[in-house]
Amino acid sequence: MVANSETALSVDSCSKCGGPVKDQPFAKTEQGYCCESCYLEMQTTKDWQQERIKTETVLAEVLASAIDLREHETGLHSKRVACHTLELARQCYPNDPELLRQIYWGALLHDIGKIGIPDAILLKGGPLTESEWKVMRTHPEKGYQIMSQIPDMQVAADIVFSHEERFDGSGYPRGLAGDAIPWGARLFAVIDTLDAMTSDRPYREGMLFDIAKAEIQRMAGVQFDPEAVELFLQAEPVMRRMVSLKCGTAVIP
Ligand SMILES: [Fe+2]
Numbered sequence: 001m002v003a004n005s006e007t008a009l010s011v012d013s014c015s016k017c018g019g020p021v022k023d024q025p026f027a028k029t030e031q032g033y034c035c036e037s038c039y040l041e042m043q044t045t046k047d048w049q050q051e052r053i054k055t056e057t058v059l060a061e062v063l064a065s066a067i068d069l070r071e072h073e074t075g076l077h078s079k080r081v082a083c084h085t086l087e088l089a090r091q092c093y094p095n096d097p098e099l100l101r102q103i104y105w106g107a108l109l110h111d112i113g114k115i116g117i118p119d120a121i122l123l124k125g126g127p128l129t130e131s132e133w134k135v136m137r138t139h140p141e142k143g144y145q146i147m148s149q150i151p152d153m154q155v156a157a158d159i160v161f162s163h164e165e166r167f168d169g170s171g172y173p174r175g176l177a178g179d180a181i182p183w184g185a186r187l188f189a190v191i192d193t194l195d196a197m198t199s200d201r202p203y204r205e206g207m208l209f210d211i212a213k214a215e216i217q218r219m220a221g222v223q224f225d226p227e228a229v230e231l232f233l234q235a236e237p238v239m240r241r242m243v244s245l246k247c248g249t250a251v252i253p
Pocket residue numbers: 110111139163164
């Protein structure tokens with residue numbers, strides 16, 4: 001709280017409740033001056049929201065690692081792509097923590113729908129048949145159905161729904177093209193390919209960053225939004241460092 005000695009300022013009413021502020025304890029907030037009771041209520045709400053965000057993030061990360069463990073050896077793929085996508089998104093929306101969190105959660109839970117894909121298809125060693133592919137291609141929609149049940153997760157749910165789309169419209173499940181694909185999903189697509197190419201697989205070692213970078217540039221305008229590729233190139237030093245560290249941590253806004 002700001003001491004009442006500063007009430008020489010021309011503050012008459014609380015910016016929140018409109019009640020009198022003059023000659024009472026008051027506080028300066030981003031919205032203006034407010035009375036003590038509104039200030040205390042705001043602080044409680046803020047603490048509660050931060051706790052909620054922390055819990056949601058931990059739950060989402062645990063869920064993502066469970067999905068990864070089913071398909072990937074390390075269980076860190078989802079966390080890595082989420083951190084790298086968040087890093088790119090930060091360049092576009094440095095002052096929008098809510099949107100950044102949605103993009104992080106969307107990237108983190110992109111494959112949540114695979115929970116509904118049978119092991120015989122998801123873990124099949126050889127190439128999938130056309131009918132198996134048909135089942136596999138349902139995972140973005142299955143993921144969307146799961147995510148859209150969570151309150152206030154619409155942006156993240158849309159990223160999950162659209163994460164297999166391609167800029168030229170040849171992706172799935174809806175064949176969206178260009179701007180019709182959510183921006184977070186267009187950023188994610190670049191990062192997913194970067195991670196897939198630079199990660200070790202049971203049958204090959206991870207490729208060099210420069211090989212993945214050349215492929216991403218080659219597919220600009222086809223698989224990837226050229227603007228997302230440009231953003232990736234601008235962030236090359238940090239992307240390169242994250243890939244070399246196999247980084248799977250980020251400061252969540
Ligand atoms: Fe996927």
